[in-house]
Amino acid sequence: MKKMDDIMELLTDEINGFQKSIKKLEGLSKVLNELKVDTSKLEYHLKEHLRNQESIQSQNTRILNDINRKLKLAKLIPKWQLALLLTFFLVMGLVIGYLSFQVIQLNKKEKAVIMKEKVELQNQQ
Numbered sequence: 001m002k003k004m005d006d007i008m009e010l011l012t013d014e015i016n017g018f019q020k021s022i023k024k025l026e027g028l029s030k031v032l033n034e035l036k037v038d039t040s041k042l043e044y045h046l047k048e049h050l051r052n053q054e055s056i057q058s059q060n061t062r063i064l065n066d067i068n069r070k071l072k073l074a075k076l077i078p079k080w081q082l083a084l085l086l087t088f089f090l091v092m093g094l095v096i097g098y099l100s101f102q103v104i105q106l107n108k109k110e111k112a113v114i115m116k117e118k119v120e121l122q123n124q125q
Contacts, residue, residue, distance in 0.1 A: 078084075
């Protein structure tokens with residue numbers, strides 16, 4: 001019996017402690033329910049930040065589209081530079097051709113002079 005009484009007394013103490021904890025929790029719950037948090041300023045700032053981010057994103061998209069358009073229109077070599085380069089090569093080709101022709105003509109003249117000298121030498125002998 002004594003053990004039963006001890007167990008009953010221990011259970012009673014535990015139940016009383018549990019009830020006290022429940023009362024504390026109920027009090028804290030009331031305090032938390034009465035506590036009102038004003039989040040309107042936070043929501044306003046978040047919305048403002050979102051609007052700023054959207055405007056920045058749209059501006060970046062616009063700039064990127066402009067860069068893409070300019071890149072599509074860009075050429076590796078400008079037309080005037082290409083025309084100048086082609087003219088230079090044409091002139092160089094003409095000069096080289098003319099000089100080659102002159103060298104060939106000079107060789108022919110030298111051969112003719114050499115032949116003429118040979119003929120003159122043979123005539124003199």
